[in-house]
Amino acid sequence: MTKQVENAATTESMISSPPTGFQVIMREFKKDKLAMFSLIVLVVLILGIFIASAFIDKEQMMRISLRDKYAPPGDDFILGADHGGRSIMEQLILGAKNSILIAITITFITGIVGLVIGLITGYFGGFIDNLFMRIIDFFMTLPTIMIIIVFVTIIPKYNVTTFILILSIFLWIGTARLIRSKSLTESRRDYVSASKTMGTRNSVIIFKEIMPNLSSIIIIEMTLNFAGNVGIETALSFLGFGLPPSTPSLGTLVNYAINPEVLSTKLWIWAPASLLILVLMLGINYVGQALRRSADVRQRLG
Amino acid sequence: MWKTIIRRILIMIPQLFVLSLLIFIMAKFMPGDPFTGLVTPDTDPNRIEELRIQAGFYDPWYEQYYRWITNALQGEFGDSYSFQVKVSTLIGERGLNTLWLSLLSVTLLYAIAIPLGIIAGRYQNSLPDKLIVLYSFISYAIPTFVLALIFLFLFGYQYPIFPTSGTVDVQYDPGTWGYFWSKVYHLLLPAITYAILGTTTIIQYLRTEIIDAKRMDYVKTARSKGIPISKVYTKHIFRNSLLPIAAFFGFTITGLLGGSVFIETIFGFPGMGQLFINAISARDYSVITALVMLFGFLTLVGSLLSDIIMSIVDPRIRIE
Numbered sequence: 001m002t003k004q005v006e007n008a009a010t011t012e013s014m015i016s017s018p019p020t021g022f023q024v025i026m027r028e029f030k031k032d033k034l035a036m037f038s039l040i041v042l043v044v045l046i047l048g049i050f051i052a053s054a055f056i057d058k059e060q061m062m063r064i065s066l067r068d069k070y071a072p073p074g075d076d077f078i079l080g081a082d083h084g085g086r087s088i089m090e091q092l093i094l095g096a097k098n099s100i101l102i103a104i105t106i107t108f109i110t111g112i113v114g115l116v117i118g119l120i121t122g123y124f125g126g127f128i129d130n131l132f133m134r135i136i137d138f139f140m141t142l143p144t145i146m147i148i149i150v151f152v153t154i155i156p157k158y159n160v161t162t163f164i165l166i167l168s169i170f171l172w173i174g175t176a177r178l179i180r181s182k183s184l185t186e187s188r189r190d191y192v193s194a195s196k197t198m199g200t201r202n203s204v205i206i207f208k209e210i211m212p213n214l215s216s217i218i219i220i221e222m223t224l225n226f227a228g229n230v231g232i233e234t235a236l237s238f239l240g241f242g243l244p245p246s247t248p249s250l251g252t253l254v255n256y257a258i259n260p261e262v263l264s265t266k267l268w269i270w271a272p273a274s275l276l277i278l279v280l281m282l283g284i285n286y287v288g289q290a291l292r293r294s295a296d297v298r299q300r301l302g
Numbered sequence: 303m304w305k306t307i308i309r310r311i312l313i314m315i316p317q318l319f320v321l322s323l324l325i326f327i328m329a330k331f332m333p334g335d336p337f338t339g340l341v342t343p344d345t346d347p348n349r350i351e352e353l354r355i356q357a358g359f360y361d362p363w364y365e366q367y368y369r370w371i372t373n374a375l376q377g378e379f380g381d382s383y384s385f386q387v388k389v390s391t392l393i394g395e396r397g398l399n400t401l402w403l404s405l406l407s408v409t410l411l412y413a414i415a416i417p418l419g420i421i422a423g424r425y426q427n428s429l430p431d432k433l434i435v436l437y438s439f440i441s442y443a444i445p446t447f448v449l450a451l452i453f454l455f456l457f458g459y460q461y462p463i464f465p466t467s468g469t470v471d472v473q474y475d476p477g478t479w480g481y482f483w484s485k486v487y488h489l490l491l492p493a494i495t496y497a498i499l500g501t502t503t504i505i506q507y508l509r510t511e512i513i514d515a516k517r518m519d520y521v522k523t524a525r526s527k528g529i530p531i532s533k534v535y536t537k538h539i540f541r542n543s544l545l546p547i548a549a550f551f552g553f554t555i556t557g558l559l560g561g562s563v564f565i566e567t568i569f570g571f572p573g574m575g576q577l578f579i580n581a582i583s584a585r586d587y588s589v590i591t592a593l594v595m596l597f598g599f600l601t602l603v604g605s606l607l608s609d610i611i612m613s614i615v616d617p618r619i620r621i622e
Contacts (some may be wrong), residue, residue, distance in 0.1 A: 264459035
């Protein structure tokens with residue numbers, strides 16, 4: 001008897017309140033096995049990289065030993081060694097850690113800048129909106145990769161911080177555009193007008209009332225940006241215009257393959273890093289798409 | 303129609319102006335000047351100083367900018383000190399290579415993407431559709447340089463089907479068929495890489511467009527009139543869905559330009575992207591500024607082209 005009442009109560013509560021954002025995401029991941037798999041692989045991979053990197057002695061890793069030049073994978077080196085006899089495995093772990101950390105930093109910087117600019121321009125409209133849209137239009141038509149490379153070469157004190165800042169200057173555009181269009185439609189809703197009539201301050205409306213309603217879009221956008229930023233950082237490091245030489249990146253390892261001899265005969269040097277980049281990109285993007293589906297009622301699986 | 307085009311071109315002018323200003327400022331920050339390359343142990347520092355004054359190195363910045371931009375508008379970007387030729391000649395040669403590569407890439411891109419998009423849309427949720435969706439996801443997520451390296455390794459070294467660098471084999475004379483084929487042969491691998499990387503947008507657009515069109519009233523009408531399903535697809539749905547694809551053309555060019563830096567470096571293809579990387583390494587600033595300006599201009603032209611095609615295809619967005 002009591003059990004029945006309980007059952008009735010739970011069904012009732014399920015009907016009365018629609019599933020919250022987090023429950024929807026959980027359901028989507030339970031339905032989509034591949035997305036679940038990608039998420040688990042990513043978490044294990046990233047945790048593994050961070051834990052393993054704590055055990056690596058950087059000084060010893062960067063020491064050149066010509067006796068081990070191009071040592072193939074074996075007992076001494078799990079994944080072999082590069083032209084300076086340095087372990088590929090250790091460079092791979094440290095490089096992956098650097099690449100991921102830098103991509104996360106850029107994602108947060110560009111995410112916050114894009115979010116604030118997008119929310120404000122979309123909410124107020126008018127002059128501010130016009131001004132920023134012109135700036136964004138201008139940025140959209142820039143040959144971004146080339147200008148970033150030029151910046152990297154002309155900046156006098158070049159280090160990881162400046163690299164992150166240079167990339168951030170060019171990468172907030174997409175987020176700002178997306179958030180602006182969403183904030184524009186959200187600002188025309190009744191609850192915003194009601195809040196305005198009640199005399200709520202603009203800052204409160206923007207950050208306490210509109211922003212929470214965009215949270216799912218923000219999370220999706222940042223996940224996909226994270227993948228994009230890993231791609232851009234490794235690509236620039238691959239060309240030799242990314243992280244400074246003292247900080248290994250996944251792109252630096254792939255860069256060795258520019259040498260045709262390494263590319264054709266010394267697979268162990270560049271293949272693991274390329275594979276890791278590929279797995280990261282596929283995994284993050286797939287999780288991002290699953291998140292996007294869960295935010296869109298029409299595309300949801302469960 | 304013409305109003306739209308003229309308006310779009312007028313919008314380009316301030317954008318080009320700001321871009322040129324940005325590039326000019328960047329060039330001012332680049333260490334060295336055109337005379338640094340002339341310095342030898344025997345040069346008299348005073349002589350270099352005189353040359354600098356003559357060339358207007360100490361003039362106010364706006365005068366220097368005016369001189370630079372008027373020269374640039376006439377295609378005059380000075381000399382490249384690392385190649386010892388005029389920048390315009392150098393870019394002309396390399397630009398032609400990039401142009402051929404882009405043309406072949408765009409052709410392949412459309413040849414791959416359109417059939418795949420049509421199949422995926424028409425046979426939604428079938429096995430081929432699922433494979434195509436998977437393919438377009440992978441080609442979207444994979445970074446340009448990783449795919450290019452894998453292709454070069456597989457088809458250039460492991461199974462040497464394609465040449466690994468250059469534009470043409472030396473034994474052929476220009477003008478002969480052998481020369482032409484050797485050129486196309488050298489273009490193929492980079493072009494295929496480009497094409498695969500660019501297909502995602504078109505496939506996904508076509509697929510959703512066709513799936514949406516299936517539920518449209520005009521399709522129901524056509525079916526109820528007794529038109530066979532295959533005719534409905536070829537005569538009604540495809541025609542409507544394919545038109546907007548034309549407008550992607552401009553953006554495809556923009557994408558190609560961005561990727562050319564990577565593709566040309568990896569495939570050792572002497573085009574503008576590789577020239578840019580070489581110029582950066584050699585600190586050849588006259589070449590760098592000219593290339594950034596040209597790429598910026600071409601990106602603008604790409605988006606202009608897309609807008610114009612779109613306004614031809616879709617009369618609703620024209621300005622009257």
